[in-house]
Amino acid sequence: MHFSLIIPLLVLFVVVMTQGPTEAPRVLLGPVFQAPRGLDTNIGFLSASSQLSRHLEDVLSSGASPFGSFTRDATSVSISMVSAAQESPLFEFQYTSSLLNVTANGTRKVSGDSIFRIGSISKLLTVYALLLKSGLVHWERPVTDYIPELRHNTGQPRDKDGINRVQWEEVTVGSLASHMSGIGRDYSSSDLSTFPLPWTELGLPQLAAADIPACGGDKVQPPCTRKEYFQGFLKRHPVFSPQSTPIYSNTAFRLLSYVLETTAGDSFENIMERDVFQDLGMTHTSVRKPQDDSLGVIPEGDSMWAFDDGDEAPSGGIYSTSSDLTKLARSILSNTRLSPSVTRRWLKPLAHTSALTLSIGAPWEIWRTKGNTTIELYTKAGGIGLYSSLLILIPDFDIAIAIMTAGPNGSVVNSVAEIVMQIFIPVLKQAARDEAAANFAGHYVSNSGTDSSVVLGVRNGPGLVIEKWLSNGSDLLATAQAYSQATNSGIIGSVRLYPTTLVQESGAGKRVAYRAIFDTVKEAETADRVFEESLNAWAKVDQTMYGRVGVDEFVFDLDASGVAICVEPQFLGIRLTKVL
Numbered sequence: 001m002h003f004s005l006i007i008p009l010l011v012l013f014v015v016v017m018t019q020g021p022t023e024a025p026r027v028l029l030g031p032v033f034q035a036p037r038g039l040d041t042n043i044g045f046l047s048a049s050s051q052l053s054r055h056l057e058d059v060l061s062s063g064a065s066p067f068g069s070f071t072r073d074a075t076s077v078s079i080s081m082v083s084a085a086q087e088s089p090l091f092e093f094q095y096t097s098s099l100l101n102v103t104a105n106g107t108r109k110v111s112g113d114s115i116f117r118i119g120s121i122s123k124l125l126t127v128y129a130l131l132l133k134s135g136l137v138h139w140e141r142p143v144t145d146y147i148p149e150l151r152h153n154t155g156q157p158r159d160k161d162g163i164n165r166v167q168w169e170e171v172t173v174g175s176l177a178s179h180m181s182g183i184g185r186d187y188s189s190s191d192l193s194t195f196p197l198p199w200t201e202l203g204l205p206q207l208a209a210a211d212i213p214a215c216g217g218d219k220v221q222p223p224c225t226r227k228e229y230f231q232g233f234l235k236r237h238p239v240f241s242p243q244s245t246p247i248y249s250n251t252a253f254r255l256l257s258y259v260l261e262t263t264a265g266d267s268f269e270n271i272m273e274r275d276v277f278q279d280l281g282m283t284h285t286s287v288r289k290p291q292d293d294s295l296g297v298i299p300e301g302d303s304m305w306a307f308d309d310g311d312e313a314p315s316g317g318i319y320s321t322s323s324d325l326t327k328l329a330r331s332i333l334s335n336t337r338l339s340p341s342v343t344r345r346w347l348k349p350l351a352h353t354s355a356l357t358l359s360i361g362a363p364w365e366i367w368r369t370k371g372n373t374t375i376e377l378y379t380k381a382g383g384i385g386l387y388s389s390l391l392i393l394i395p396d397f398d399i400a401i402a403i404m405t406a407g408p409n410g411s412v413v414n415s416v417a418e419i420v421m422q423i424f425i426p427v428l429k430q431a432a433r434d435e436a437a438a439n440f441a442g443h444y445v446s447n448s449g450t451d452s453s454v455v456l457g458v459r460n461g462p463g464l465v466i467e468k469w470l471s472n473g474s475d476l477l478a479t480a481q482a483y484s485q486a487t488n489s490g491i492i493g494s495v496r497l498y499p500t501t502l503v504q505e506s507g508a509g510k511r512v513a514y515r516a517i518f519d520t521v522k523e524a525e526t527a528d529r530v531f532e533e534s535l536n537a538w539a540k541v542d543q544t545m546y547g548r549v550g551v552d553e554f555v556f557d558l559d560a561s562g563v564a565i566c567v568e569p570q571f572l573g574i575r576l577t578k579v580l
């Protein structure tokens, strides 16, 4: 019977994903309009939100979703979504499974302040702390500068065994943070020898006692001390040479916490608790299990709620809430702690994977949407025991979403994230477009008596379209067309303005710089190409100048509410005031 709820939603997805103007390809990576600021009052967003809540409620209680099925009513979920533009969450969703552990002392009702384990999202917090304490200063330094155990670990100055020994002098701090160090994944967890099975009867060789990890290998062994860990891990083989290809490594983040301790001169736990959690008001986040379990979401079964990770905490041990993770994300998006330039560098891919839609940052898992306008989702997933969560930042929209789940089916987080994104991405695109139409579209004219004006519109595709452009009575669109054809640069189909990241405060409002892209009409492709020339248009930005000023430079003056008052095509040296 629950399937009846699914079918209308599948229809909705199809409608949502195909509605709206067709998108022309975007030339530059980044937002096609400024990020929406008024989502909290956007009708489309609000109605999508309530529809989404009802749908998630149905999916979780029935266990059936368009993206996979799972045990009904078994997973507790907490979602929080924020925008850099507003302090309070834009969207929240809570679901309390009926399969919580009744003998544990956890919560009986999930809220935005309910505590989940966040697994590998801990890695993101570890890198954040590193950037907070010292920016990118240590990024390109070899890890041997900070961790004495890694120096000369074989007794020889430089070990030549490139296959069985990690070349630690080549492993940089940044490579550890981005899974690019090529080192092994773990020391002892998942070592088969720590599982009680008759391995020798199954054909595996007898191991020397010294080769069987005695710490951290399973849930009953104590966590490895720093000394034990290095004794064991230094014998592990590398997977690739450093800087080859992303190889997921938990060990890398334990090492980064040691780098942090050395460079910041304090313990990992102190740094996190004081400089990250307290500083950002993440009041329900902790490196260790909270003493009071009453806010914990503790599902039935082997949840690992109370499992102590020891020095593995920087990699997977932290406890947090959907509300706290979005506080961190909001701080990242609005540069409240890290400098804007460090943040811009951090929110970039550092390596590709074999998939066109997935790249790796430090340690962001960066997903790119398919379609004409690529949107990048900077995410970090985490799983431990029965906890699975996902933090998503979308810089193009200045929004972040934390999705926390607890229950037997770890895939629920992916299904929920898929539903949330498929509903919200088109709505966010539309909201940005609507705001651009309201704030920028219109007729801008000269006050100085010359016949100069610009008409900007928002229609059919990305960016602000220049519909008319006169300078002292001359039609500049016609001039651009003639110039383009005279220089064999093709027929201009449209001229569109896109926001850059250049902004200047100005009184109560601000000035924002845009660049025009002269889209040339593409000939129909007759065959798939490796070198698709139209994609190379990014290289032509700022190419054509007049008196040292790019003819594509436009600067808007915005009032305090973000509405454009005037525009300056900079090379013309004129100011055009919006009249309607």
Ligand SMILES: *[C@@H]1O[C@H](CO)[C@@H](O)[C@H](O)[C@H]1NC(C)=O
Binding pocket: 021, 022, 023, 024, 025, 371, 372
């Ligand atoms: C992408 O752009 C092409 C060419 O402008 C257009 O034909 C197509 O419909 C667009 N696709 C979407 C999903 O908007």
Ligand SMILES: *[C@@H]1O[C@H](CO)[C@@H](O)[C@H](O)[C@H]1NC(C)=O
Binding pocket: 103, 104, 105, 293
């Ligand atoms: C739950 O709380 C009670 C009372 O404080 C305590 O005795 C008990 O050990 C706790 N149970 C667990 C599983 O922590």
Ligand SMILES: *[C@@H]1O[C@H](CO)[C@@H](O)[C@H](O)[C@H]1NC(C)=O
Binding pocket: 101, 102, 103, 104, 299, 300, 301, 302
């Ligand atoms: C509930 O939690 C308690 C205390 O952590 C644990 O001993 C017990 O095995 C759990 N019960 C179930 C059904 O998961």
Ligand SMILES: *[C@@H]1O[C@H](CO)[C@@H](O)[C@H](O)[C@H]1NC(C)=O
Binding pocket: 069, 070, 071, 408, 409, 410, 411
């Ligand atoms: C979901 O969990 C149930 C109960 O543990 C299990 O029977 C089922 O196989 C799981 N489904 C998936 C897709 O993992």
Ligand SMILES: *[C@@H]1O[C@H](CO)[C@@H](O)[C@H](O)[C@H]1NC(C)=O
Binding pocket: 450, 472
């Ligand atoms: C506008 O054009 C006229 C003649 O075409 C010229 O005399 C005048 O100087 C121009 N005005 C400006 C402000 O450039």
